[in-house]
Amino acid sequence: MLTGKRVLLIIGGGIAAYKSLDLIRKLRGQAASVRCILTAGGRQFVTPLSAASLSGDKVYTELFDLTDEAEMGHIQLSRDADLLVVAPATADLMAKMAHGLADDLATTALLATDKPVLIAPAMNVRMWQHAATRRNLATLRGDGVMVIGPNEGDMACGEYGPGRMAEPEEILAAITAALAPTARPLSGLRALVTSGPTHEPIDPVRYIANRSSGKQGHAIAAALAMLGAETVLVSGPVHEATPPGVAIRKVETACEMLEACKGAGRFDIAVCAAAVADWRVESQSGRKIKKRHDGGAPKLVLTENPDILLSLSQNNASRPRLVIGFAAETNDVITHAREKRTRKGCDWIVANDVSPETGIMGGDFNTVHLLTGEGLENWPPMSKTDVAARLAQRIAEHFAVG
Ligand code: CTP
Numbered sequence: 001m002l003t004g005k006r007v008l009l010i011i012g013g014g015i016a017a018y019k020s021l022d023l024i025r026k027l028r029g030q031a032a033s034v035r036c037i038l039t040a041g042g043r044q045f046v047t048p049l050s051a052a053s054l055s056g057d058k059v060y061t062e063l064f065d066l067t068d069e070a071e072m073g074h075i076q077l078s079r080d081a082d083l084l085v086v087a088p089a090t091a092d093l094m095a096k097m098a099h100g101l102a103d104d105l106a107t108t109a110l111l112a113t114d115k116p117v118l119i120a121p122a123m124n125v126r127m128w129q130h131a132a133t134r135r136n137l138a139t140l141r142g143d144g145v146m147v148i149g150p151n152e153g154d155m156a157c158g159e160y161g162p163g164r165m166a167e168p169e170e171i172l173a174a175i176t177a178a179l180a181p182t183a184r185p186l187s188g189l190r191a192l193v194t195s196g197p198t199h200e201p202i203d204p205v206r207y208i209a210n211r212s213s214g215k216q217g218h219a220i221a222a223a224l225a226m227l228g229a230e231t232v233l234v235s236g237p238v239h240e241a242t243p244p245g246v247a248i249r250k251v252e253t254a255c256e257m258l259e260a261c262k263g264a265g266r267f268d269i270a271v272c273a274a275a276v277a278d279w280r281v282e283s284q285s286g287r288k289i290k291k292r293h294d295g296g297a298p299k300l301v302l303t304e305n306p307d308i309l310l311s312l313s314q315n316n317a318s319r320p321r322l323v324i325g326f327a328a329e330t331n332d333v334i335t336h337a338r339e340k341r342t343r344k345g346c347d348w349i350v351a352n353d354v355s356p357e358t359g360i361m362g363g364d365f366n367t368v369h370l371l372t373g374e375g376l377e378n379w380p381p382m383s384k385t386d387v388a389a390r391l392a393q394r395i396a397e398h399f400a401v402g
Contacts, residue, residue, distance in 0.1 A: 002032035005179045008081035008115075009034055010106045011051065013041015014088035015156040016122040016165035021046055023087060023168040024054040027175070035081065036060070039106045041090065063105040078109035083179055086110070088122035088165045091133050097145070098136035118146040118178055122165030124157050148174040151241040162241075169385040170244065173226035184228030185396040191229040192267040192320065193221040194274035194308060196236035198254045202300065203285040210275050211361040214238030216326075217273030219388035221246045227392050229269065234260045236274055254280065254305035261308055269395060270320040272309040272346075275328065280305050313345035322398060324391075327351040328361075337371050348372045350391065370394065 007027055011020045027034050036051040036059045048059040060068055060077060072080070086093060086106075093106065097119075102108040110117060119140065127133060128150060141147065149166030166174070176183050195217020199207040214235055221233040222243030233242065234249045234257055242248045249260040254276045261270075279302035289298055309325045325346040327337040330353065337351035349371040354360050358367070366387045370377040379390065 001176055001180055001183055002027065002030040005032045005083070006081045007032050007034050007175065008037065008077065008084045008109065008113075009055075010037045010039065010084065010086045010093075010109070011042040011046060012039050012086060012088045012090040012093045012106070012122075013044055014090050014122045014165070015045060016088040016120075017042050017045035019165055019168050020087045021050055021054055023085075023171055024051065026168050026172045028054070028056070030172070030176070032175075032179075033057070035077070037077075037106050037109060039093070039104060041092075060105055063108055074105060074108050075112045078113040079115060081113075081115055083175060084110060084113055084115055084117045085120070085171070085175060086117065087120035087171055089119035091121075091123045091127045091130075091136075094119065094121060094133065094136045094140060098139040098143075116144070116146065116178060118148060118171075118174055120148050120166050120171050120174075121150045121163075123150070123163050125155060125159050125161035125163045128161075128163045146174065146178060149244060151244075153239070153241050164241070166244065167385065169389065170222065170226075173223075173389075177226065185400060186224060186269075186392070187228030189229045189268040189399065190266065191221075191224040191231045191269040191271070192234065192261060192264060192312075193217055193224065193231060193271045194234045194257060194261065194276070195221065196238040196240075197275050198236045198257060198277045198305075199252045200254065200277045200280040200305070201252075201284045202281050203287065203289045205288050208277055208279070208281070209237075210277065212236070212238075212275035213362045214240045215362075215364065216366060216384045216387065217271075218243055219385045220271050220273055220391060223385075223388040223392035224269065224271075224395070226389075227396055232264045232267075234264065234274075236276075253277075254308070258306045258308050258311060261312065266318050267320040268399075269322050269324075270312045271324045271391075272312065273326050273350075274308070276308055277305055279303060307344070309344045309346055313347075315345070322347050322395065324348045324350065324395075328354040330355045334369060334371075334376065337369065341371055350387075 034055040052059045096107045102111045151164045152162045153164045196214030197210045197212040201207045218240040225231040225245040251257045282301040282303040323346040327340045329336045341349040351369045367381040
């Protein structure tokens with residue numbers, strides 16, 4: 001998608017710099033050419049040699065380097081690209097950019113460029129939330145700088161919150177959107193995604209849950225939003241950050257999840273990736289159930305939860321044009337998936353084997369089979385983000401044809 005596009009990647013000094021190496025690989029995988037500038041801080045985290053090996057090009061580090069200036073002056077370097085990407089964009093780099101400082105090669109190139117600039121901020125939560133950074137961000141946005149992330153999550157410094165650099169796939173998608181704006185084939189469509197587990201309370205302190213992490217569902221919401229769909233993500237309790245550009249509805253139970261889906265309006269696409277608990281406790285106790293001293297255990301009476309996928313697939317005027325379910329199985333994956341597609345009335349099923357030995361539940365990788373009305377596709381093992389990107393692409397192709 002990025003054939004012939006030239007990206008000047010400025011790697012700032014943050015722990016997230018290692019992710020920028022993966023970004024180089026991904027950009028080159030899309031046939032873009034990448035040239036890197038490493039700041040002095042960036043060189044504390046990744047070496048010029050790693051960036052040069054991955055980019056297949058010279059890496060620039062110094063402003064006053066006679067050899068570099070003879071080969072390509074810093075002004076030309078800043079303009080000989082279609083897009084400048086700063087990843088990670090530290091608080092210091094953002095501040096310098098906002099104020100037009102140019103005291104090293106990176107900031108000079110950013111000031112001298114006549115090309116669009118995308119930044120992927122990464123810093124400590126407090127630094128991100130500081131009034132100075134807020135002001136600098138507003139200035140940069142006002143100057144037309146594009147911003148991807150940061151995401152919310154655990155930070156290398158041990159704190160939690162917004163400040164983690166966006167993932168390489170997200171930065172790649174933002175670069176693609178900036179350089180190839182036509183690559184938003186789902187614009188104008190609305191998508192609903194369910195994700196994560198549900199928690200079904202037993203009493204005020206206990207609940208029934210499952211091992212779903214929400215990684216796959218959240219990645220699908222991100223991928224659909226990247227392709228331009230107006231995306232609503234209805235999520236059970238997870239530790240995943242809300243993907244950029246996605247509207248979130250946080251719920252706990254299956255009943256709340258159904259209500260949130262119904263209340264979110266009409267959709268063209270629905271992807272049910274949530275691991276919804278099949279049952280809830282029939283009558284949950286308003287008080288903590290106390291341990292019995294005669295050694296006996298309480299008996300929980302369960303009742304069935306509403307089936308969200310089944311309900312969304314129902315053939316009525318508000319049915320999304322494409323309804324996709326998941327079939328997480330531990331045996332006879334394809335047989336169960338076929339049966340589930342018929343029983344639930346959805347259009348496609350993404351089936352996967354979630355036996356403990358696969359490591360899929362909670363892990364970053366997935367091996368899926370896509371069952372559509374036309375047949376079965378066996379996809380090779382890949383990361384959950386790649387599964388999401390491929391599924392979003394398949395959905396886009398479906399709407400392009402349909
Ligand atoms: N699903 C749902 N609401 C439920 C149960 C499941 O929306 N109450 C959706 C899931 O999000 C998934 C699909 O239905 O897309 C299949 O879920 P799964 O748990 O695999 O199937 P079940 O119908 O629960 O059948 P079983 O537990 O027997 O495998």
